Amino acid sequence: MKRLLNVFICFGILILWSSCRNDFEFTPSTGNLEFARDTVYLDTVFNNIGSSTYNLKVYNRSDEDIVIPTIQLERGIASFYRLNVDGGTGNVGTPEEGKFFENVELLANDSLFIFIETTIDIAALPAINNEFLYTDRILFDGGSNQQDVDLVTLVRDAVFIYPDFQGNSTTFENLNFDVDGDGNIDETTLPGRFLTDDELTFTNEKPYVIYGYAAVDEGKTLTMEAGTRVHFHADSGILVTNNATLNINGSVSSDQELLENEVILEGDRLEPIFEDVPGQWGTIYLFNGSVNNTINHATIKNATIGILAEGNDNAPTDKLTITNSQIYNTSSFGILGRATSISAENVVINNSGQSSFAGTVGGKYNFTHCTIANYWNNSFRQFPALLLNDFAQVDESSITTNPLIEANFNNCIVYGNDNPEFILDQQGDNFNFKFTNCLLRFDNDNLEGTTNYIFSDDTYYDSNIFNVDPDFKAPFENLMNIGEDSGANGIGSTLFSTQVPLDLLNTSRAAAPDAGAYESVVFDD
Structure with missing residues (x-):
């Protein structure tokens, strides 16, 4: 009996609640929609390559549930834009799909999203200097109630x-x-x-x-x-x-x-x-x-x-000569050499998921006035900014070695947000390297003093500075200029600066040159 009474009470409450509802009674909009912005700028796209998806938020600030009679592109079915209104594309399978929407409902004090994409064929447009500014409008309702939002895209041929x-x-x-x-x-x-x-x-x-x-x-x-x-x-x-x-x-x-x-x-x-x-x-x-x-x-x-x-580590000329260049934001390596020969001057490498420069399986490498840095912060990285080795893994139990003929780093910066920032991994008998007048990051008691890390041995380390802030302008943003407080200031040798008399910005190097690809400057506040 008690259960039956509870059922009647719930049923009565349901009838009473239903009789009071009017939130499904939609009235036509009166031109009082509000928009998160009055213009949607879709960033530059290439001819016939689809854009990213952009969004526009539309608000009903009134206390009434409304219906928007139409939402459409002003250019109609000829428009290069396409819309998705709150997850719908309109008249599916017709030319109006993504272009025209009818009777869009919007609850009181609520909002909806319009998603916008474009793929533009510049051949149909009068481009100027291989670029064209393509525009259209999203029209809401019509007549005296019509409102609009502009769409703008720069297209490149x-x-x-x-x-x-x-x-x-x-x-x-x-x-x-x-x-x-x-x-x-x-x-x-x-x-x-x-x-x-x-x-x-x-x-x-x-x-x-x-x-x-x-x-x-x-x-x-x-x-x-x-x-x-x-x-x-x-x-x-x-x-x-x-x-x-x-x-x-x-x-x-x-x-x-x-x-x-x-x-x-x-x-x-x-x-x-x-x-x-x-x-x-x-x-x-x-x-x-x-x-x-x-x-x-x-x-x-x-x-x-x-x-x-x-390859080509024993060729009479270098495999690659790279000068006055920058390499940024590589998910693996900035430069990866395998048994090869590379000469580099005024080169900056930064933000690499593994090493910024890796000279592997031996080879021949000469870097002068280069900045080899790594301020990667997207994930854990296994390797330092600079990696040198003389071997390749054949299988789980064996390796093959190849001589590191030479690896010279002169007036360079090797630094980053990890420590140490260079590793010399030797397996064979012929492993030749030298750091001269460089700013280096290496502070590791487990390695320092062991083979290849005897910093007092001027056969391999000559006139270097260790673990002093290079004072990069903004290394996480790839602004690798050095300031007046840099540990690289004035530590370079003129023996190498006379070979590379101008820095990466074409500035003359001082009588006491700085290490790295840039001469130091006073940063603006």
């Missing part, structure tokens, strides 16, 4: 380099070339294609967007002129094969923010949120047998490995 497709599929073909030097063509798992002869000179007329690996064939040279901009899609890069060459020929820029003459290589997402995201693309792969590669005044950022150089 570009030269697109795609691999070929496998037959009629949407899968890119992989590169095939002689990998092991036996004269036979090998299949690889790298998607890409070889550049044609008329693609071997990159200019500053338009940006380049690369899908897969753009490969340089045997006997060919890829040249990048001053001011070139190269953007890589995910898992893309440049591959320089046997007896081929890469020459990046940037020059000094007058504007250090625009870097108008620098050659810049980065990912193809132009939105600010991607500006410093590591690992957006693959690498510049200087394959075993490629020769006489040069990089001058380049910025390489947001790769997995900035530069991967293999």
Whole structure:
């Protein structure tokens, strides 16, 4: 009986509550919507590459539940924008999908989200200087109640380099070339294609967007002129094969923010949120047998490995000569050398998921007035800023060694947010290195005084300073200039500064030169 009474009471309460509800009685909107912003700026996109998703919040500040008769794009079905209103795309399967919405309900004192994307075909638009400002409006209701929010996107035209497709599929073909030097063509798992002869000179007329690996064939040279901009899609890069060459020929820029003459290589997402995201693309792969590669005044950022150089450690000329360049935000290594030869001057490397510079499996390396730093803070890193070794792991139980012919670091900074910031991992009998007039971070009682870390031995360590703050301007933001309180001030040798008389900003080095790629300055407050 008591249970039955409880049922009747609950039923009565339900009838009473239902009779009082009026929140499903929607009235038409009267033009009093409020918006989080009156203009949505979709950041710069490339022609025919989809944007990120942006959002607009729409508020009903009234005490009445309303229905918005229409939400639509002013350009209609011809618009390059597409909308999603609170999870819906409108008339699915019709030309109006993502363009037109009817009778959108919005509760009292509530809000809804509109999500906005675009993919723009610049061929249909009158571009000026390879750029076009594309606009549209989101219209809410009509007549005297109409309200609107502007949409604005800057679109850039570009030269697109795609691999070929496998037959009629949407899968890119992989590169095939002689990998092991036996004269036979090998299949690889790298998607890409070889550049044609008329693609071997990159200019500053338009940006380049690369899908897969753009490969340089045997006997060919890829040249990048001053001011070139190269953007890589995910898992893309440049591959320089046997007896081929890469020459990046940037020059000094007058504007250090625009870097108008620098050659810049980065990912193809132009939105600010991607500006410093590591690992957006693959690498510049200087394959075993490629020769006489040069990089001058380049910025390489947001790769997995900035530069991967293999082989040629006994060649008469260096495999790679890199000068006046910066490598930032690599998810693995800034420069990874494997049994190779690299000469570097005025080079800055920072923010690498593993090492900023790793000279592995022996080789030959000469760095002068370079800043090899690592202030990575995205995750734990296993290796220091600088790693040298002379071996490769064959399997779990065996290794193969190769001589470290030489590894000279002159007037350099080797520093970071970990300790120690250089490791010399020797397994063979021929391991030659020397640090001269450098600022180094190394404070480890377990290693100091052991083989390769006897800092009093001037055969390997000459006139270095240890564990003194380099006073970088903002290392976590890749501003690696040094201030007047830097431990690198005045510690360099003129023997090396006369070889590299100008710093990375083209400033003359002082009579008592500083270590690293920059001469010290007084920072602005």
